[in-house]
Amino acid sequence: MTIPILTQAGELLARYEVLISDVWGVVHDGVLALPPACETLVRYRQAGGTVVLLSNAPGPSEQIAGVLDDKRVPRTAWDRLVTSGDVTRALIGASHLRKAYHIGWHEDRAVFKGFDVELVDEDEAEFVVATELNDYRTEQPEQYRPQLERFAARGLPFICGNPDLVVHVGHDLLPCAGALATIYEELGGRVAWAGKPHRPAYDLALAAARDARGGRDVDAGKVLVIGDAVRTDLAGARLMGFDSLFIAGGIHRDETIRDGAVDPAGLAKVLATHAPLPVAAIAALA
Template sequence: MTEGAMRAIESLDEVLAGYDALFCDVWGVVHDGVASHAAAVSALTGARRAGKRVVLLTNSPRLAGGVERQIAALGVTRDSFDAIVTSGDATRALIEAGSRRVLHIGPERDLDIFDGLGLQLEDETGAEAIVCTGLFDDRTEDPETYRPLLERCAGRGLPMICANPDLVVHIGDQLIPCAGAVAAVYASIGGTVHLAGKPHAPIYDVARRVVGEGARVLCIGDGLMTDVLGAVNHGADCLFISHGIHRDELVEVIGDPILLSAELLARGVHARYVMPALR
């Protein structure tokens, strides 16, 4: 991967020839939590027709089957991807290796992450570890809501496994906090946090098994500290989707690849290509 000014591209087709596989982010790139992005779905479908393997790589705490059902309801067609690899899938191995007595922080819809692991879900007094998949109610709470609970857990030395390293996600035009924001609070007060999703190695290890170790991979995503940093850590090229989660934050440089590249480098990351939205 070459550092420096990103190449602005108009279509994914422009760069496909250099790669065997795509690791594509889901939320913010393929859909916005309300509906799919038709152009993105079409681009991925076209990549598969061109013989490329497409893995949807998401920091969702849900398992792959749950994500597949979710995105199908939003209009993401099955012919646009070969496989889905989730943070939830990669996180299960961390959960399985830990304590059997777990405090779950997150909504009930995420409980399938524990299926078949033989765990006992506890309140904070009986737990020996925390698994955080999100906030109980991400529309009315924020991560600071959990500080008193987290301080008590940190005082007991409970490790936390975070099933979704993302800090926030767009649902339509609204920013919603994710499990990573709760984990950040826990880390700030001295709690131990273990992560398996982007940008950390476990989720890429799972995805690599789908496409083969020798495959030339292009990572696609809109998260600087998840998708772009993950590509850097993985030694892969990255296509940065600039009008995603950072669109307001980067508004002053977003239209200039040179200035945008400098801003990314100041944050310790870099990407090879940039486009506003996947198409």
């Protein structure tokens, strides 16, 4: 089965009232904003649509909004922003645990702000929060396996603050916290996934859309998910019963893009095990 391959998405987007769009790989490339995508979202909002950016970024939305500013993503391109960091904070609050071991960047510790949580050494920890690798440019997930084995042997809960396995930063493909959580589950550990493709992230996104629409309900048939990752974006759309638009030039671009255009054979291979299929694919949002 094939799906339409678009060069422009405006006509498709006009069918929907709410867009739930991925950020990294769709709106920016990890370094700077992608101007055609941003312009597309600006025009969609000007026509009356609502845009919720849903990111597996591990920081709280207030922090990530500043990151988007730095990458020159205009605020006029979106109504609301929901992040894995927001979901992580909800899970930390619900855990009622107080001694956390953190894996990730120092800046990611904003997820603990306002909670009576002490960041401790490995031996004292009651639970683990992984927002990223400590240095994803030089480390690989397997380097963490011995430590994860020790945590799993103690039965510590593990909150994954970024369910992505990998992410493009410019031209580099770098590992994310989801790779650590996958190892932890392989070891028999308990993982709470704070982000796409899991329902809590989409529940927050829908609440944000209702807020942006002045409290009006959101019809599932009028929601389009835009994303570049089969495992998170498309799987999340399937879970929620939403249509999806696949950005082929994102995380799967080495498999789906040939000579700057979407390769139908590569696209079919990437989507072979995914059902239902996206309503369309496009190299980049435009």
